[in-house]
Amino acid sequence: MKKMIAWIDARFPLTHFIKHELTDYPTPRNLSYWWGFGFLAGFVLVIQLVTGIFLAMHYKADSNLAFDSVQHIMRDVNYGWLIRYLHSTGASAFFAVIYIHMARTLYYGSYRRPRELLWWTGQGLLLLMMATAFMGYLLPWGQMSYWGATVITNLFSATPIIGDQIVIWLRGGFAVDDPTLTRFFSMHYLFPFLISAAAVIHLIALHTVRSSNPSGLNLSDKDNIPFHPYFTIKDLFGLGVFMLVYFGIVFFDPELVIDVTNNIPANPMQTPADIVPEWYFLPFYAILRAVPDLIGGVVAMALSVLIFAALPYLDRSRISGGAIYRPVYRTMFYVFIVDIFVLGYVGAHPPESVLKVVGEVATAIYFSTFLLLPFLSRWEEGYLLKRGLPVEVMEMTQKEIEEAR
Amino acid sequence: MNHFRLWALFASLACTMNGTALAAGDKAAILQRGAHVATEVCNACHSLKYLKYSDFLKLGFTKQQVDVMRGDRNMGDPLIAQMAPGDALAAFGIVPPDLSLMAKAREGGVGYIDSMITGFYTAANGNTDNHVFPGIKMPDILGISQADPTSRKALLVKAEDVSTFLGWAADPMAESRENLGYAVMAYVFVLTVLLYLLKRKIWKRLE
Numbered sequence: 001m002k003k004m005i006a007w008i009d010a011r012f013p014l015t016h017f018i019k020h021e022l023t024d025y026p027t028p029r030n031l032s033y034w035w036g037f038g039f040l041a042g043f044v045l046v047i048q049l050v051t052g053i054f055l056a057m058h059y060k061a062d063s064n065l066a067f068d069s070v071q072h073i074m075r076d077v078n079y080g081w082l083i084r085y086l087h088s089t090g091a092s093a094f095f096a097v098i099y100i101h102m103a104r105t106l107y108y109g110s111y112r113r114p115r116e117l118l119w120w121t122g123q124g125l126l127l128l129m130m131a132t133a134f135m136g137y138l139l140p141w142g143q144m145s146y147w148g149a150t151v152i153t154n155l156f157s158a159t160p161i162i163g164d165q166i167v168i169w170l171r172g173g174f175a176v177d178d179p180t181l182t183r184f185f186s187m188h189y190l191f192p193f194l195i196s197a198a199a200v201i202h203l204i205a206l207h208t209v210r211s212s213n214p215s216g217l218n219l220s221d222k223d224n225i226p227f228h229p230y231f232t233i234k235d236l237f238g239l240g241v242f243m244l245v246y247f248g249i250v251f252f253d254p255e256l257v258i259d260v261t262n263n264i265p266a267n268p269m270q271t272p273a274d275i276v277p278e279w280y281f282l283p284f285y286a287i288l289r290a291v292p293d294l295i296g297g298v299v300a301m302a303l304s305v306l307i308f309a310a311l312p313y314l315d316r317s318r319i320s321g322g323a324i325y326r327p328v329y330r331t332m333f334y335v336f337i338v339d340i341f342v343l344g345y346v347g348a349h350p351p352e353s354v355l356k357v358v359g360e361v362a363t364a365i366y367f368s369t370f371l372l373l374p375f376l377s378r379w380e381e382g383y384l385l386k387r388g389l390p391v392e393v394m395e396m397t398q399k400e401i402e403e404a405r
Numbered sequence: 406m407n408h409f410r411l412w413a414l415f416a417s418l419a420c421t422m423n424g425t426a427l428a429a430g431d432k433a434a435i436l437q438r439g440a441h442v443a444t445e446v447c448n449a450c451h452s453l454k455y456l457k458y459s460d461f462l463k464l465g466f467t468k469q470q471v472d473v474m475r476g477d478r479n480m481g482d483p484l485i486a487q488m489a490p491g492d493a494l495a496a497f498g499i500v501p502p503d504l505s506l507m508a509k510a511r512e513g514g515v516g517y518i519d520s521m522i523t524g525f526y527t528a529a530n531g532n533t534d535n536h537v538f539p540g541i542k543m544p545d546i547l548g549i550s551q552a553d554p555t556s557r558k559a560l561l562v563k564a565e566d567v568s569t570f571l572g573w574a575a576d577p578m579a580e581s582r583e584n585l586g587y588a589v590m591a592y593v594f595v596l597t598v599l600l601y602l603l604k605r606k607i608w609k610r611l612e
Contacts, residue, residue, distance in 0.1 A: 029611065071455045071506065074578065081578045082585075225611065233604045240597030247593060251586025255509060263510035263575075264502075 021207055026224035027231050028213035034108075035211065036238035037101040042199065043239060044094045049192050051087040059139065061185035063178040066141035067265040085254040091133055092257040093246050095280035098126060102308075107333050108322030109315065110212035116312040118205040123309050125198050130281070130305075132191040135184040137278060138176075142262030147275045149176045149184070155288075158298040175268065216321025217396050274350050282347030283340050283366075289351050290363040300363065307370050314370055317377035318404065319384055320396035328380040336369045432569075436464050439570025442563055444474050444484070446546060447504055450493055453484040455505035456574055463577065497542045508568075508575035519568035523561060525550040 008014045058077050060069035073080035102122070105111050111119035138149045153170050157163040172179030213219060249256055257279070261272050277285050287304045291297040315329075323330035339362050346359040381397075389397065440461055443453065458475040462468065471480070486493065490500045511517045517537070524537035525545035533550050535541045545551070547560045573579070 068455075075455060081582060085582075229607050230611070233600065233607050237597065237600040237604045240593060240600050243593045244590065244597060247586065247589050251582055251589060254582075260510055260512050260514075263506050 023226060023228040025207065025227040026210070026221070027227045028211055028219050029223055029225045029230070030213050030215060030219075031211060031231070031234075032214055033234075033238055034100070034104040034214075036235050037097050037104065038206075039235040040097045040239065040242050041094065041101060043242075044090055044097055045192070045195060045199065047086060047090045048094060049196070051083050051090065052189070052192065054083050055087055056189060059185075061139070061182050063141060063181050063266070066139060066181060070140050082250070085250045089246060089250045089254060089257055091136065092249075092278070092280065093242075094129065095133070097242075098129065099280070102126070103337065106311075106336075107330075108212055108214060108324075109216060109329075110322070111311050112315060113312065114209050115205075115212060118202065118209055119312060120309055121198060121202040121205050123306075125195060125202060127305070128191055128195045128198060132188060132195065133278065133280070135188040135191070138181060138184045139188065140262060141181065141266045142259075143264045143266055143270075143272050144259045144262040144275070146176055146266035146268065147272055148277055149180065151275055152277075153180075155294070155298050155301075158295040177268075212322075214322075214324070216324065217392055218320075276348055279344065279348075282345075283343035284347075286343040286347035286359050287363050287366065289347070290356075290359045300367075304366060307367070310370070311373075314373040315377050316374050317381040318397055318400040319381055319389065320393050320400065325384070325389055325393050326377075326380055328376050328383075332369055332373065332376065335365065339365045339369070433465055435566050435569050436573055437466065438563075439566035439568070439573075440464055440466070440474075442567040443504070443570050443574070447567065448484055449487045450497075450501040450543075451504045452486040452501075453505040453574060454503050456484045457481055458484070460577065464573075499542050501543065504571055505574045508572045510575075514575075515568045515572035518571055519564050522547060522568070523549050523564045527551075 005015060009016070055073065058069065058073045058080060060066055070084065073084050075081075077083075105119065105122070134149075134152060138145045153167055153176065156166045156170060159166050168174060170180075171177070172183055259276065259278075276282075284301050284304055288297045288301040291300045317326065317329065319326055323333050342358065342362045343366065346355050346362060349355055351359060385394075385397070388394070447453075457480070458471055458478060459480045461471045461474060466474075475482070484505070486501065488496075493500050507518060508514045513520075521535065521537040521541075524535045525533055525547075526536060527550045528534045533545050535543075535545075547564060549557065549560050549564075552560055
C-alpha cells in the first residue's frame with residue numbers, strides 16, 4: 001500500500017493534495033454551524049446528479065410522452081417514486097441550503113476583501129442553479145411547467161430590437177413546444193456539470209483566501225485547527241440533521257414542493273388561474289411584477305440577483321467583523337431578510353390592491369438596502385470608531401484604514 | 406404548493422393519537438368499495454389511465470373479482486374510459502379529465518373530489534348546479550340533488566369511498582413510501598445522535 005502511494009505521489013500530488021486541502025487544511029476553530037451549509041450544498045449537488053442520471057434513464061423528453069413517463073417512473077419503475085421525490089425535493093433543498101449559505105455570507109460580511117472572487121464565483125453558481133432549476137421544471141410537462149416556461153421565456157422579448165427573435169430562438173419555435181422540451185432537457189443535463197466545475201473553482205478560491213469566521217477578524221495560526229477530523233465530523237453531524245428534514249419531506253409530504261397544477265398535463269389552450277413559480281423564485285418574481293412595464297420589470301428582476309455582486313464595493317465600512325460589531329449593518333440585514341419573506345409572500349399571490357402596494361414598497365426597500373449601504377456603512381464606521389470598539393477589532397480596523405490609504 | 410397535504414398529515418397523526426384512525430381492515434374495505442364505484446360509475450365517462458386492472462390485486466381483490474371488473478379487457482390494460490372521448494365531447498362539450506391523478510391535481514385533493522361530487526343541488530330555476538364547481542359540465546352522477554335524507558346518507562358514504570379510492574389511485578406508493586420512511590428516519594436519527602456524540606468527543610481534544 002505504502003509503496004503504491006509512493007508510486008502515485010511521484011507522478012501525481014495525491015498525498016500532498018489530501019493533506020493540503022483536506023486533512024491539514026487550516027480552519028478557524030470558531031466556525032459555527034452556519035458554516036456547514038456549503039458542505040451541504042455540495043452534498044445536495046451530488047444527490048441531484050445521481051438521482052437525475054437515474055431519472056433520465058426512464059424519462060421521455062417528448063411532449064406527448066413526458067407527463068406519462070413521469071407517472072411511469074412514479075408507479076412502474078422500482079423505487080422510481082423515491083428517485084423522483086429525492087430529485088424534486090432536492091431542488092428545493094438545494095435552494096434552501098444555498099440561500100442560508102448566502103444569508104450567512106451577508107450577515108458575517110464574508111464577501112468582503114479579500115473574498116470578492118469567492119463571492120462572485122458563488123454568484124455564478126447561483127445563476128447556473130437558477131437556470132438549471134428553471135429548465136428542469138419544464139420537464140414534467142405539467143400545466144405550471146408549460147406556463148412558467150412560457151412566461152419566463154417571454155421576458156426575453158424585453159431585449160431591445162431582437163427581443164422577439166431571441167424568444168423564438170430560446171423556444172425553438174413561436175410557442176413553448178416539443179423543441180423547447182428537448183433543448184431544455186439537453187441543457188438540464190449539461191448544466192449540473194458546469195455547476196460541478198464552477199463549484200471546484202469556488203473551492204479553489206476558498207482555499208486561497210481561507211474561510212471567514214464569525215468574529216470577522218483574521219485569526220492567528222493558533223486559532224486554526226485542521227479540517228479533519230474537527231470539521232469533517234461537525235459537517236457530518238450537520239448532514240444528519242439536514243437529512244432528517246429532507247427525508248421527512250421526501251417520505252411524508254413529498255408533494256409539498258410540487259404545485260398541484262403541475263399534476264395536470266400541459267395544455268397550451270388553457271392558461272391556469274394564476275401562474276406561480278417555484279418558491280425559490282418568488283421574491284424575484286414579485287420584483288418583476290412590482291414594476292409596471294415589461295422592460296423595467298425584467299431589468300429590476302435581473303438587477304435584484306446581480307446586485308449582490310456589487311456588495312464588496314457597496315459596503316464601505318472598514319470595521320472588521322460582520323454584523324456582530326456593526327449595529328446599523330445588523331439592522332439592515334434583518335430588515336432585508338424580512339423584506340425577502342414579504343416579497344416571497346407577494347410573489348405567491350395575485351397582485352391585487354393592497355398586495356400590489358406591499359410588493360412595490362418591498363421592492364423599494366430591497367433596492368434601497370443596497371443603495372443606502374455605501375452611506376450608512378461609512379457613517380456607521382465613523383460612529384463606531386468614535387464610540388470605541390473592542391481592542392482587537394479596533395486594531396484590525398485601524399490597520400485596514402492604514403492599508404486603504 | 407399543496408399545504409393541504411401537510412395538514413392532512415397532522416390530522417391523520419392527531420387521529421392516530423385519538424385512536425380514531427381507521428383500522429387497516431376498514432380502510433381496505435373502503436378502498437374496495439371505492440374501486441367498485443370508480444370502475445362501475447366514473448369509468449363510464451372518465452379514464453383512469455395510470456391504473457391497470459392488475460393494480461386492483463394490490464387492493465386485496467381476488468383474480469376472479471378483477472376478471473369481472475375488467476370484462477373483455479386484459480389484466481395489463483389501463484382503465485381507459487368506456488365512452489369514447491369523441492362521444493363524450495359531443496355529449497358534454499368537454500372530454501372528462503382523467504381521474505387517476507385527480508386527487509393530486511386539485512387543491513384539497515381527496516376532500517375536494519368528495520365535496521365536488523356531493524356538491525350538486527337543484528337551483529331556483531330548476532337546473533342542477535354545483536356548489537364547489539359552479540357551471541360544471543358533469544351531470545349529478547350520484548343523484549345527490551334528488552336524494553331524500555335517507556338515501557343521501559348512503560350516497561355520502563359512496564362518495565367518500567370513491568374519493569378515498571381516487572386518493573389511493575393518485576399515490577398508490579404512499580403506504581410503502583411511509584413504511585420505508587419510518588425505517589429511514591429511525592436510522593438517520595440514530596446515526597445523527599452517534600455523530601453528535603462523536604463530534605463532542607473529538608472536539609474535547611481541543612480543550
